[in-house]
Structure formats: C-alpha cells, structure tokens
Amino acid sequence: MKLLNSFYAAVGIGVTILATTIGIANKTINPTPNVTPDLSYLIPQPDPVTSPDVTLPGTPVALKNTRLGTRQSPSQPQVPLLSNANAQWQLYDRPAEYPKSVTLPAQWITMRDGTRIATYVTLPADESGRPINAKFPVIVIQTAYSAGVAGKVSAIAGGADPEMVKRGYATVVADVRGTGNSTGKWEAFGKVEQQDAYEIIDWSSKQSFSDGNVGLYGVSYLGITAMLGAATQHPAIKAAFPIVPMGDAYRDILFNGGQLNTNFIPLWMSLITLLSTLPIDTLVQDPITGKLTALDKIINSTEFQIPLFANALKGKADAFDNDFWQERSLLEQANNIKVPTFIVGGTRDLFQRSEPLWHEALKGHTTVKTFIGPWAHIQAAQLFPSLPKGNVPRLDKIQLQWFDQYLKGINTGAETLPNVTQWVHGYEDYVVSTDWPHVALEPDRLFLNTRGNLAKDRPTSSSGENYLLQAPTFGLCSSTVEQVLIGATSILPFPCLENSNLANIPASVFNSVPLTEDYYLNGPIQADLWISSSSKDSGLVVRVSDVDPRTGNAKTLSTGIITASMRKVDESRSRYIKGQMIQPWHTFKASDIQPLDKNKPVLVNVEIPATAALIPKGHRIQISVVSSDVWKGVAPLPSLTSSLLGSISIYSNSQYPSSVVLPKVPTQYLKH
Template sequence: MKQIAAIGLAFGFAVSLSGCSRSASPAADNSTSPSSSWSTLGTRAEPAAAATSITSNADAKWVDYNPPATYPNMNTTLSTITMADGTQLSAAVTLPADASGKSVTQALPTIVTLTGYNKNSPGNDAINSYAITHGYAQVVVDVRGTGGSQGQWEAFGATEQGDDRPILDWVVAQPFCNGRIGLYGGSLLAINAALAAAKNHPAVKAAFLIVPMADGYRDIVFTGGQTNLGFIPLWLGLVTADSVLNPEVLQNPASGIPLELTQLLSALTNFQVPLLLKAIVGDSDTVYDGAFWQIRSPIEQANNIHVPTFIVGGLQDIFQRGEPLLYETIKRNAPAKLLIGPWTHIATGNGLPVDGVPVLDHITLQWFDKYLRGQDSGAEQLPNVTQYVYGLGHYVSTTDWPNPQASVQRLYMRGDKSLRAEQPAQGEASNVTLQVPLNGVCSASAAQWTAGALGAVPLPCITDDGLAEALDVHYETAPLTNDLYLNGPIAVDLWVSTTGSDGGVAVRVDDVSGNTVSPLTNGLQTLSMSAVDTTRSRTLDEQIIQPWHTFTQAAQLTVTPGAPMKISVEVFPTSALIKTGHKLRISVGPSDFPHGLPPLPSLVGGVIGALTIYSDAQHVSSVLLPVVPTSTLP
C-alpha cells in the first residue's frame, strides 16, 4: 500500500511563497461570451448562475518545454517553523547545487509543498527535482499532526488552514526566496495548495494542482450519501502510517518517539478512527453535509483564487467530479488551464508524452517559468482545456469546460429495456433488481475508488463491466447509426420503489460492442438522501443535467415501501466517443461496493428486498446526455 501511495497519493506538491508586496491580480487572459446553453453548478454558498464560455485560443497547440537543466545537484536541509500557538512544523528546504555540491546562494523563486504524507517517508516524491535543477528552491512542510510536525491532524480543518499564511510568511523571509512563490502538488498536497492559494498571500503568484479535490462530501467521502469504503480507510491509514514510520526518529529518538506516540494516539482516539466509525454508524455531524465538510472543500474558496492555476485531472480519478469544477471557478478570476487524462489516481500522467501533450514535469516548469519568472515560456498560449476521449483514443483540446458546443439529449428507459428518444407509453413494464449491498466488488469503479490500486491486478472485470452489472437492469440503444460524442456531466432521472425502508441506486454508463462492456463513468445515490436543490443544480438547455443534492438531515426523505418516488442521480462527467455500430448502455443496480455503502441506518433499511425501476407514461425514467458535434473532433 505504501508503494502505491507513493506513486500517486503523495505527488510532489509545492506551495510556492512569494513577494512581500501585493501586486494586482492578473485578469483571466481569455475572452468570454455569454452561454445560453449551460449554467454553472452552485455551491453551499452560491446558487447556480448563467455560465460564460471562453471562446478564444481555439487554435492553441501543445509544445514540449524542456530547456536544459541549469544545476546538476541539489541539497536538502531540515528547518522548523513555529506557529503562533507554539506548534512546531517540520520543513525540508531543497536548493539547487553546482557540480561541486555547493548550494546556490542567490534568492530563487520558491515552490512550497504542504504534505500530510511525511516529507521524509521512504518513497515520498514530494520534491520536484526537475524544477529544482532548473533553478527553483522548494520547501516541503509536514502539516500539523503529520510527519515531523507537532499538533493534531484534522484533514484540512480550520486550524491547519490557519497555518498557511504563517508558513508562507516564513518562506518569504528566508534568504533563498526571492519573494515569488508557486503552490504545487498532487492529491492531498494539491488540496492543501488550493486552500492555501485562496488565502491570497501576496507572495503567491501561481499554482499547479495535480488531481485536487473540490467538494469533500460530494466528490469522494459521501458520494450519493454513501460512505466511501474503497478509498477513505486506505487514505486515513496512509496518513497515520506515514507519520508513525518516521525516519526522523532515528536522528533524534528523544523527541521523535514521543511525537510518534502522540500522533498515533490522536489517530486512534481523536480523528482518523473516530471519523471512520462515525461515518459507518451514521453520526449526524458526519454523514450529513454541513460546516465540517464546507471548511474542507476547496470549491467553497475557489472564488478567492486570483493567481494563474493549472489543474490536472483524470477520467477515472477519485476526484473526477471536482477537478473541472475548480477550473471552471478559477477561470473567472485568473488564467486557468485544464488537462484530463484517462487516469486513475495513482496513474496520473502515465502514457505522456502523447498526442503532443508533454510529461507533467515539463508543463509544470513551463507554467512556473512564465508566472514566477516572467519568462516567455508560452504557458499562456497552451490549450485552455485538453481531455482524453474514450473511444477515440486521443487527447482533444477545446476552448473551455463545460464544452461550449454541447447540447442536451434525453433518452428514455423503456419497459423492454431499450433506450430510445421516444417517451414510454401507458402500461409499459417495470423492471426489478435485488437490493444486494455488495455489488460491484470487481469493477472499473472498484478500481477507481481504491485510487487505482485494485486496477493493478490484471482482472478482466476491471476493464469490462459485464460481471459487475450481472444483477443490474440494462437499458441499451440500438446499434448507433452515427458516432455519439459525450462531454460533460450526466443526469439519470429515475422513478423507483423499494420493498425496504431505504435503498441505494448505482448507475453505470457503458460503451457496448458485441460482448464487451466498456465502462465510461458512474453515479451513486441513496433514496432517502435524494432531495435536490434546483437553485444550485446545473442546467444545459434549461434542463437539469447535474443535480445538486442537499444531503442535509433536514432534507432527508421518508421512503415508503412500495411507493414510487422520483430521484435524480448525478453521474460524474466523462469524455467519450461511442462509435457507429456500438450501443450506449445505462445500467441501473442497487449498489456499487466499495465505492459506497450506506451508513448503518440506511443499510439496515434496504439490505434485503427488491428495487423496481418504472418505465411507463406516468413514471418516466430517462437519461440526459451532454452531446457535442463530432465535427469538433480531429
């Protein structure tokens, strides 16, 4: 597990601290036009609004920016940063060095990384050696309660975020920093970078975020109101293990051993283990959305990010939902770019360079050379949005996300299990599936929601969803007579009933060719947690294509056994070309384990029974698709 985490969960992240005086925030360097087709997706603080689409930079091309290294070596030293409450944070400062091993003495632009995975842990790749050998300093800081730092870890909590500005102040005051900082990192480190960027420290001039989260509740921990048992226990255990297995203890056992014991006791009694147990048993402060999740969700602060920001995401990433949302928000106030590959979390960047898209280190250097050094690196001329397209097998660039040329298409789930443009008639049959809570153990989503770890096992069920959907109800189009290009979020509106007092619905979207069921994306929803706030939901052509569920205790619905109820399932965004002769499948089932398991109260109410999906004129079930003209593809 540690090796897997080192590959992807602990991407090198640097929060670059810069200048002592505030400069004017750069305006986004893309022209926009009103979009009558899309709205934005709201947040806890803001309702949805009419969207604007970037229309410039349509002919942009990727270039490989790979200048020769200016330094052959680098040196790392440990430092301590003391917070106002006396808590001491451990920091590693890495500087470029000449051929003789002597560190540079001039002040440099500085990359800052805020990690929870222990900067000194074996295999931790938080240090970006490529950037350092090209003339950058880097500071990697263990956030409080992790690694070599004192205090209690609370996963992006208010106290931890309160350390951001003092850390940046400390970096700016060091002789190695020239006052210009870039925030950088992946996964947890990218989340910390986004939260730090929102603090508007005058020294921060740019950010490079690799697979960041946007909404802690909706993206990952309680998708659809269900506890994510694929990733969250793995992640909480990883942070704890990285802190306990601390090489610094060998250097100073007298202080290191007590620190380790304190962190382990905190994990067992104060945060990690109690949080997981609360999620499983249904603690109201944890399983419902509220202040705990709001403070930990970067999307709630993204409007405050005014520095050029590059975001990297993945179509199979655990933060698949949130990465384009962060781009969409930040682009309003600063230059922003978005790159989405066909990656799981731990495989981010694999396969590059391809289709002209360079490796991530080269893009990072190009971004920082432009916005930290002011060099003519061409970063501002890169494509605004580049996404891998399933079915096409290539990366495609566009001017914006969501795609400005998308329009909505609604297909209806019919009683004969077909998927058609015509609405159902009176008396069409319903379809039934058993409420099995552990369906999907071997599936593409199981690989995705274990951060790609399960996908490392070469099992056919990881790339073909036929087995995972064996108990599901499948709604399929006829073989397509024309290619179908989908790009964006998907909504599945269902009329269902259950024989229990609650239940879950899992939706999978597939490209079917012959006997091969190729997974594209998925969604999850608990029946009692299906209340939708229409004022915060995203629309396309005035139809809700990305529902915003409230997930509050006050909005929880009563599920009456046997009574039909309408629910809307948010299916996470995808980018896919379904070719002529293939079929589009919408698979509806009762569960998607370990992606989600309802908290015990809901689980007990729906663990045994049957789920009915209706398809008649009074109970119309359908899917809303974001369709883009295939003429936009190369």
C-alpha cells in the same frame, strides 16, 4: 471474451427471474399506490431572469443555462469561455542551470500557537553538492505523508523534483500539522491547517534563498493543499500547479451519493497515521521528544480519524453535509484563488467529479488551464507514463513551462496553452476546447423502456417495470475498483475491472439501438429514475457504458450513486444546460431525509460524474441500474439496515418515464 459475456448474460437472466419473482410477490401483497407524477422536468426550463413573457405566441424563450452552485452560492448564469480557440500544444524545455541539487537537514517553523512544522529545503547545488548562494523562486509543497520518510522514497509523497531544482527553483516541503515530523493535531484540511498554509508560505518567501516568488505544487493531498494555499492569497504566491485535487470532501469521496467510502478512506487514514508515528528526524535530533511526538500521533488518531469514520458509519452528524464538510471543501473558496492555476485531473480519478468543476469555478477571475488525462489517481503522477503523446508533453515539462512563465517571468507561451484538454475514450487521443462544459453541448434525453431499450421517444405503454434485488455487496469486480484503489489494480488482467458485464448480472440493463453515426459525449450526466421499494430506503448505482457489438464488452465510462432517502435536490444550485437539468445538487442534509413509502413511486435524480467519450457508429449506449456497488460506497448503518433484502422497481412506462440526460457534442469538435 464473447463466450464469457454470454455466460454472464445467462446468469443475469437467472438473477432477473429471481428478482422479478420477488418483486411480483411483493407487489401482490402491497400493490403500487397510484401517484400523479410531476413531469415538468421533461420540459426545457426557461431562464427566469432573461426570458420575456412566454405567454405571448411566437415569443422566443431563453432557456436556463447555469453553472453548478455550491453550499454558499446558488447557481450562476453560465458565461462560456470562447477565447484562445486556436490554441495548440507546444513542446517546452530548457537545459538545467545547475548540475546537482541538495536537501538541507530538517528544520522547524514555529506556528502562531507554538506548533512546530517540519520543513525540508532543497536547493540548486554545484558539482560538489554545495548549495548555490543565490535567490530563487520557491516551490512550496505541503504533505501529510511525511517528507522525511515517504518523501525520500517518492517525490509524489512529498519530495522535491530534482529536475526543477536544477533549473533554478528552490523547494520547501512541509509536513502539515500533526503528520510526519510536525507536532500538533491532524484534522485534514481544516481551518487550522489552512491558516498554517499562510505561515508556511510566508516563511518560505522570506528565506535567504528566496527571491520572493512562490509557486504551489503537489499531487493528491499535496495538490489539495496547493489549492488550500492559493486560497490564502499570500502576496508571494504567483502560480499553482495542483495534480488531481479534491474539490468537495463530502461529494467527491467520503460520502459520494450519500454513501460512505469504506475502502479507500480507512486505508488512507491508516497510512497517514502509520507514517506519522515514524518521526525519524525528530527521533534523531532528540529521541525523547521524538517518542513523545509519535505517542501524540497515536492519541490523535483516537480523537480524529477513528471517531470521524465510526460516527459516519453510524449515521451520526458527519454522515450528512454540514459545516465540517463545507470547511474542507475548497471549491467553496474558489473565489479566493486569484493566481494562474493549472489543474490536472483524470477520467478514472478519485476526484473525477470535481476536477472539471475547478475550471468552471476559476475561469471568471483568473487564468486557468485544465488537463484531464485517461488515468486513475496514482497514474496522474506519471508513475506509469502515458505522456508525451503527439505534441502533448510530459506533465513535468508543462509544470516547468507554467512556473517559468509566472515565477521567473520567461515568455514561455503558458497563457496561450489550450484552455481545456481532455482525453476522449474511444477516440483514444486528447482533444482541446475553449471551455468546460463544452460550449456546443446539447442535452440528449434518452428514455428507458419496457423492452430494455434506450430510445429518444417517451414510452407510450402503461406497463414497464424492472425489478432489482437489494443487497449491499454487488459490484465486487467493476471499474470502480481501479478508481477507488487509485489505479493500483490497473496491472491486473481481469476484464471485469474495465467492463460492466460481470457487474451487470444483478442489474437492469437498457441498450440503445446500434448507433448510425459516431456519438460524442462530453460533460456531466444525469439519470432521472422513477423507482419504488419494499423497504424504507435503497441504494441506486447507474453505469454508463459503451457496448462493442463484436465482443459484447460493455466498457464503463462513468458511474453514479445515490441513496434514495437522500434524493432531495436543490434546483437553485443544480446545473441546467439549454433548459435541462444535467447535474443535480443534492443537499445531503439530515433535515432533508425522505424515507421511502412502501412501493410508492418517487423520482430519484442521480448525478453521474463528467466524462468524455466517443461511442463509435455500430456500438450501443448502455445504461445499467443496480442497487449497490460495494467499492463505490456503503450506506451508513441506519440506512443500510432499512434497505436490506428489499425489492426495487425501476419504472419505464408512460406514467413514470425514467430517462437519462447525456451531454452530446457534435463530432466536428473532435480536434487535437
């Protein structure tokens, strides 16, 4: 491995020489215009509300501490959650109450507009497989993956968990509008689907098998619809247990950093379309209606899926943040969720950005517990079980404990579970805390310098400029592959899927000196880069890695991306911790586009999703900057064509001091 990394480094030197040659030639023809930079962001910002008159000598200054805002709400003061500080995980289980479960034939709920929603009811059963005639709490699941097809193959796609049913729970699985055996038009997570959720929950709570208490559950799309259902505030809902739920459709996945996901999204939409054209249960009951339903699904794909993706790629209205995306970003509705909610996320998940944000959004008005594991998307469903570990149980046992407490009224101790549980890479174990972001987080700004180092001190040299080639195809093999392909590549024995070494060949790389003590980072990360380009636009990808001196492996911890022309930040919605902005809120609005002037330096803030890692003593912290990651995103065509074959300069000098703000937490807080 060390030899291979040396080869990568040698190739990287060659690429750097080429990029530098092109960059110098570009600057010779078009010199860098002198710009007076605004460096006020380097000074910790006072709290504008609580700070006294800072002009008085010796007056203490309260620093700005805010949560991340939303489209509808500016940042609010951060109120740390300090309760439950001594919480520990506990194993919970109880024996099955019934020997079997049985799924009834498909039935349909008629919505307010006549649309028919297919549902599948699973009930506890006796030894003969006959349903038990009793009332049970109901777990409601809403899927887009066809409960009558994929749901019969795997419960994570939309099927009942037989172990929960045997423990006295009924389950209702519904195909959301326009998918599976349901009629209507699919418009993922839109207002109509949100209104349907209320009616599905209402129907489920009033059936003869229901005791009137409803819990919401699901993985991925099903986890998102669980949150969507919780936001309806139907009185029957008592708790929710979403696994890897999205929070912001635009920022999490579709247009991460303003760049279109051209890998996962087309495959995902195609899968839903394919499964929807197989309405098996409808075909069995009424072949003619079944064929017409399948035809409607095909037509629907030409009215929603295909136009949405095509127009986004062309850079039309939905390539920017607008009402369409706000409607589908459920963090905007977090204040409507009032029931106890258990959030499960993953450090390599598609929705890595939003999962801890759910904790922050809910903690002020309901009971919330957050569990972040070391997994990608499908691994969160425990297809490749990594639990139990120590005293942390399997997710299905946690789900049982959660629903037993809030749906059955059993005192399981669910409310005393740790508030936040996170897998810490490098520590290789789960760590509990009272809140997210961590209450002891200290923003730690490290500067990029001309020698390729990361340092605490701001550069003093007037020179310092690294050159990057602009191309949209870098990052073919990187840690992003596993994240975007939902963990499907985790079994492949390719080191480049976990380490940054190969992906760093076209990058500018900056390393800290070997650490003299362990470094614990936990939270969101922000890179503040001074750049210029010979083109009107450019992409920027920033990776944070842990470099092992024994092998030279640079293990990727988190990756951020931004389109330079979409760099506009709304400071009133950004996160500040102890006066430092550490999570920018980019507006991504069409009206805020800022094309680059040739070779003119500008400040670009890059949001890097939160992670948790212990970088051991002797290792190095690495920041690498490259112009693209083809798996992370591709700029819409107008931006892409204006950035091809350009040259990017990354400045690291006294006038334009590029830096990164890391979320440092004292290692004393590493506790199980």
